Amino acid sequence: MSQYTLHINGTTRTVDVADDTPLLWVLRDHLGLVGTKFGCGKGLCGACTVHLNGAAMRSCQLPVGAAASGKITTIEGLAKNGKLTPVQEAWIEHDVPQCGYCQAGQIMSATALLANNRKPSDSEIDAAMSGNLCRCATYTRIREAIHTAAKS
């Protein structure tokens, strides 16, 4: 057990957890940030995607210590003062979710993609989003929503 100070969504939080605890479980069980989801525990499904210094990372594979020095953003930290980001807006407009469980991870990956590529092609979207599974298979709408978000 050790104390870690984390910089999450613009605030500073301190937790006391086992050193090998993945960031995912620190967020979910210790900080009440349950928007980041558990799906596989092996970095295979992308449900746990967060941003570390702006880059999309699988938080189930990221030991808390490795995240402690960086700036962490979770799905709860995307909207500022209640104003949704273009990606979040596009997700609603295209009515992307079915069950919705994977969508936080999808949105985090899409947001990181658009930060680096303002106008991705379909194949660039497929490449950037390939780590995020959607069991309901809303992939058609995920592509459409990313194109819409890219325009705004």
Place this chain on the structure above:
Amino acid sequence: MTDTISNLQSSINNRKASRRDFVKASALAGGGLLLSALFPTSRASAATGASSVFAPNFYIKIDSQGLVTLISKNPEIGQGIKTSLPMIIAEELEAPWENVTVEQAGLVLGLKGWQGAGGSGATPSHYMDFRKVGAVGRTLLEQAAAQKWNVPVEQCQADQGYVKHTASKKKLAYKDLVDIAAQLEVPDPDSVTLKDPKNFKLLGRRVTGVDNHAIVTGKPLFGIDQQHDGLLYATFVRCPVFGGKPRTANLDTIKSMSGIVDAFIVEGTDDAFGLRPGIAIVARDTWTSFKAQQSLQVLWKQEDMSEQNSLLYREKALQLAKEDGKQLRSDGDVAGVLASTDKVVEATYEYPFLSHTNLEPQNTTALYKDGLMQIWSPTQNAINGHGLVKELFQLSDDKVKIDMTRIGGGFGRRLMSDFICEAAAIAHKLEGTPVKVTWTREQDMQHDYYRAAGWHHFKGAVSDDGKIAAWSDHFVTFGLNSDEQTGRGANMSSDEFPIRFIDNAQLSQTILNTNVPMGWWRAPGSCAIAFATQGFIDELAAQAGRDPYQFRLDLLGPDREVESGNRRGPVYDSGRMKNVLTLAAQKAGWGKKLPKGSGQGIAFHFSHRGYVAVVAEVTVAPNGSLTVDKLVAGVDVGPLINLSGAENQVQGSMIDALNAAWQQEVTIEGGRVRQTNFDDNPMLRIGQSPKVEVYFDQSDNPPTGLGEPAFPPTTPAITNAIYAATGKRIRTLPLSKTNLSWT
């Protein structure tokens, strides 16, 4: 609001039943109208011994600001029901959708209509009742306005949050009418005037999901998101071999580990669908409980399961398939026709066990305190969990309470309540402390209720005029520790198409004994059977030298309703099927010239009251790599409730069918599942996802559900397209087992 419901419930208990009691009006504290829809149920009457009992099913609340709250009665698993059912009420109520808030109901005992998710059944079973409830509300508001203006009610018309007086052009907002409406006598729901569907303003429109904002901002919605003061986190370890029980385990070692609160054996029961034996590990966080599993050493009590093996099942099934089975149906003279023609085709189709693989692993939170078992669960079937928990701990009906959370994917897995029983068992032991049980992905994949594997040995003949002259299907499936009774979802109707459409047709069945628990999996039965039957129909079309689309139109025959003795639907309407078949064919440009290595395939299937045809277009590279270019669906489920939701279901069902057909397989070795996670049982990724197009034929039939019917015909459309592209007939799933290369 819970208080309001229970007060209301007690005030109406033990009153004599009449149809008029279907809907109750009352005043809200602080002003406003509360309409409770009440359904008498025989089950509740029987349980309490009262002559009749009412329970509020759902309600309409219109507050003094004119804001409308509607209750979502059934659980949301991604099928869109939390949006679409309230839309039906809002339509008749003339409530502007932007003023509507939807709240999720918990399990209420004694209701009419199952509070579950399965069988694509909620739309057809609630459509008329929900319209009537909405219409009662609208009528009350119109009557309130009539009273206020002192004019005949016929001159008052509700319109999107207002009641208007046509002659004087006066109007009053709902918020100014609700207090009067709450005092009026409620009209008989069977006599209120329903809107002419021509005048629908909301139904059939594209409406986005009511939880979308919460989803995209990461709000706690799902079972796994439950948070409570003092919450502990547990996981549950079962014997990897089905049916095994823990004898001893190094529990003291586990309990001495940092962060572990408790570890104990749960004896469980022999009910494969109830509380399974295993070991509970309770910790201060989920990670610690998962990590402790790695150090857990268990001596399991298990039988010799070396016979329980996928390769042995296959060997046995392929042999049995060619022999006689138990006859389920025999029409005409199949043997005679087969013996008298040389145009006989014989083929065996096979498909594997599949896991549901909900992305949200199984989980449930429970608190046992003061004799009450409170459960928060992502369940498709809360009433089933309620019954099991009640029985396990000898609790009365009212001492088990289940809140239904949003569900991270159902597909039939959460019709079973094993995970609810586990959480209850752990909470019972930790009395007074809330505990959340979460499974690892590995536990989830290895302890599912699997879609049954199966084999179909077909023989068929075509006549000189190019039609199917005889059809024989010997279906080899599985029974859970039985060779007499099929496992859940492993059976086949003796009416299954094309039986009833061919004069000489027979179906026989053989059941293999397995220890693998089986369960309903999206479009149970149909999800696998359509692949086999529509694939073999394609083979017969090829044998006859005919176009697969025209061949199918002929097989469906003249437009008519073919009586059905099975439970999948009242009748088979060949005309509706031909319409969607033609719709899909036309929209896909059926028959267009494609380069070598590309091809189109077509298939249709009727299930869950829905008529769906799909055309697939694929390209197979000479090295065998497959690209599914496009899937086009023609769908008739009657008039649509929510265009966006309906389209989403069909898009997702088609891609899900490709997902399952392409790579997914669960294999058994020594009575246990070999696959563990998405690396050895891969799920389709976005780059493999085809373009999809969805076209609706909104026929004038009662609206039906759409969570399932688009799945079954998609698989054979794809495999038939692969044949068209390569000449290779796919008779085995997953597709990845077949080398598709060509020269």
